[in-house]
Amino acid sequence: MKCAICKNGVTKSGKITVVLEKQQTTLIFKGVPAEVCENCGEEYISSEVNGQLLKRSNDALERNVSLELLQYAA
């Protein structure tokens, strides 16, 4: 798809690393599927993937971890 930020590049699917910080917890998700703009590098995550990330980050918050490295698996 065409990039909504720079309006020049096109996105291609790839895997990215997402860092989420909430309260005292930092979560690093690796291998997250996303569309990445080849021109400006803007990352687009689908709402489905985003929902998964939020769900798993809530689990980690309940466990009170301070830092966790997670592999995203669909």
Ligand SMILES: [Zn+2]
């Ligand atoms: Zn772009």
